[in-house]
Amino acid sequence: MLNTALVEQFLRTGRVMDILFLIFVWLFVIYYITKAGRGAQLPKIRRIAAIDAIREGVGRAVEIRKPVHWSFGNAGAYVTDQNVSETLAGLGVMSYTVGLCARLGARFIFHMPGNPEAIPILEGTVLEAYSKEGKLEEFDRRRDLRYYGSGMMVFTAALAQSFMTEGVAMKIMMGRQPTCMYVALEAAKLQGAIVIGGTARWTAMYSFVLTCDYLFIGEEVFAAGAYVTGNPYMISSLASEEMAKYACIGILALGIVLSLANINFAALMKN
Amino acid sequence: MSTTIRRDLPILLLAIVGFLYVAEWFFGGNVIPQLSTFKGLMGTMVSVIAWTAVGVGTIYGISSEYYLVRRNRNWQQYVTSGSMFLMMIIMAIIWIWQWSGPGRAVGYAFQSPEWRWWLMNVYSNQTQAQYAIMFLYQCGAVYRVLRVRSMETTVFTLAGLAFILKSIPLFLTVPGVSEIGDWVQGAPTLGGTRAATLTASLGALVIGLRALVGKEQTTIEVK
Numbered sequence: 001m002l003n004t005a006l007v008e009q010f011l012r013t014g015r016v017m018d019i020l021f022l023i024f025v026w027l028f029v030i031y032y033i034t035k036a037g038r039g040a041q042l043p044k045i046r047r048i049a050a051i052d053a054i055r056e057g058v059g060r061a062v063e064i065r066k067p068v069h070w071s072f073g074n075a076g077a078y079v080t081d082q083n084v085s086e087t088l089a090g091l092g093v094m095s096y097t098v099g100l101c102a103r104l105g106a107r108f109i110f111h112m113p114g115n116p117e118a119i120p121i122l123e124g125t126v127l128e129a130y131s132k133e134g135k136l137e138e139f140d141r142r143r144d145l146r147y148y149g150s151g152m153m154v155f156t157a158a159l160a161q162s163f164m165t166e167g168v169a170m171k172i173m174m175g176r177q178p179t180c181m182y183v184a185l186e187a188a189k190l191q192g193a194i195v196i197g198g199t200a201r202w203t204a205m206y207s208f209v210l211t212c213d214y215l216f217i218g219e220e221v222f223a224a225g226a227y228v229t230g231n232p233y234m235i236s237s238l239a240s241e242e243m244a245k246y247a248c249i250g251i252l253a254l255g256i257v258l259s260l261a262n263i264n265f266a267a268l269m270k271n
Numbered sequence: 272m273s274t275t276i277r278r279d280l281p282i283l284l285l286a287i288v289g290f291l292y293v294a295e296w297f298f299g300g301n302v303i304p305q306l307s308t309f310k311g312l313m314g315t316m317v318s319v320i321a322w323t324a325v326g327v328g329t330i331y332g333i334s335s336e337y338y339l340v341r342r343n344r345n346w347q348q349y350v351t352s353g354s355m356f357l358m359m360i361i362m363a364i365i366w367i368w369q370w371s372g373p374g375r376a377v378g379y380a381f382q383s384p385e386w387r388w389w390l391m392n393v394y395s396n397q398t399q400a401q402y403a404i405m406f407l408y409q410c411g412a413v414y415r416v417l418r419v420r421s422m423e424t425t426v427f428t429l430a431g432l433a434f435i436l437k438s439i440p441l442f443l444t445v446p447g448v449s450e451i452g453d454w455v456q457g458a459p460t461l462g463g464t465r466a467a468t469l470t471a472s473l474g475a476l477v478i479g480l481r482a483l484v485g486k487e488q489t490t491i492e493v494k
Contacts, residue, residue: 008301008302009302010298010302011297011298011302012296012297012298012299012300012301012302015296015297018296018297019297022293022476025473025476025477025480026480029477029480029481029484030484033481033484033486080317080321082475083475084479084482085474085475085476085478085479085482086475088478088482088487089474089478114328115321115324115328116324116325116327116328116329116331117320117321117324117325119324119327119328119331142335142338143338143342145335146335147328147331147332147335148332149328149329149332152401153397153398153401153402156401156405157401180405182405182406182408182409182412183401183404183405183408185412186408186409186411186412187408189412189415190411200467200471200474200475201471202464202467202468202471205467207409207412209416209427210409210412210413210415210416211412217467218467218468218470218471218474219470219471219473219474221471221474222471222474222475222477222478223474225478233481233486234481234486234487237477237478237480237481237486238477240477241473241474241476241477244473244476244477245469245470245473248469248473
């Protein structure tokens with residue numbers, strides 16, 4: 001058993017298991033990133049149906065001459081808390097979608113979230129994707145970058161109005177979502193759009209299942225960015241996530257066995 | 272602008288602040304109190320930046336609306352944008368008028384009868400109406416999804432029905448309904464929820480670590 005008094009001189013109470021797990025994950029992240037840097041072979045990522053659907057949707061947008069709409073929800077794209085990871089992952093997929101739109105000639109409309117501190121990174125991502133395709137002049141930021149403030153109901157009404165007046169070939173919504181997603185996604189569906197969603201927030205996943213044709217479920221949101229970019233560093237860190245997952249499964253199995261043997265495993269993990 | 276200023280410097284700042292935040296979780300409090308002080312200071316800085324951004328966002332919104340009116344010179348656009356600007360001006364006047372009294376704090380206006388009248392009689396009502404529309408859309412989505420077309424939708428429909436029936440008091444008198452509903456809620460739903468939360472948390476952790484070591488494509492893709 002741990003000498004609690006000794007540990008608490010160096011570490012906050014109840015953080016031993018946290019730091020051990022973090023070090024474990026970190027070692028694997030560094031290992032795989034180093035491996036990617038050497039150009040060694042990396043694990044393959046399986047196909048994600050929603051990514052293929054994005055390609056199909058942009059093609060459809062060009063054919064029927066209707067725009068592709070993207071949003072993170074009226075309160076999505078957090079950049080100041082623990083949800084930053086989800087925002088970064090969503091930006092990777094958005095950059096890919098914008099790049100496809102620019103290359104194939106589809107109009108891209110971005111309904112920005114209400115939190116204005118995210119505007120520079122969001123706007124920058126869109127402009128950069130157009131710039132990479134050499135078609136920056138084709139993007140009318142005054143027309144296609146929309147900002148509605150922080151009201152959820154204003155946001156959903158604006159989206160529904162936009163779908164009806166400008167049309168919608170594909171609607172994508174990624175990131176942590178509030179309840180506004182029903183109106184936004186279902187309105188797009190009623191207008192005949194391909195609807196794609198992705199969230200790692202489990203309370204929102206059920207709603208996405210109801211309204212989306214294709215879905216990034218949970219961790220697929222984080223894998224999607226690596227999949228679309230093909231960046232070896234991003235792929236390599238996914239492998240470390242797999243290792244952490246195996247570790248979690250191992251801990252669960254160990255917990256079951258120890259609990260059956262009347263050993264208080266939960267108390268040990270709280271250290 | 273050089274890549275040092277546009278890319279390397281922000282990543283360096285991100286890494287320093289990020290690592291200190293992580294360190295505070297483990298070594299803050301009584302172990303190294305300076306880390307907790309630093310975290311508090313950073314929290315204040317974030318609030319300042321966020322509220323400055325709110326001001327910038329308001330200007331951005333007004334500018335967008337202005338250009339929208341210039342592009343669409345028709346009566347519908349005039350009504351939509353005009354009502355928005357009118358509401359904005361009225362709320363601003365009420366706020367300044369209420370706040371300007373002697374010895375009143377900034378937040379005084381939010382308690383005033385005039386402000387509350389606008390809030391309760393104009394804003395809240397349309398919010399309730401929008402919620403009603405949202406649930407209408409939700410019902411439409413549920414109807415579409417709970418159609419049996421494949422093995423997955425069959426399982427989804429049966430599980431959904433079991434849970435819906437369990438939630439209706441009338442059906443609790445039917446033997447087995449409550450037990451099946453409880454099992455759906457307690458076994459597959461809870462297991463799936465925990466698995467989704469766990470794997471999503473791991474994904475978030477790994478992306479966070481990747482960003483801290485400057486290998487996150489989204490933060491480094493500046494040409």
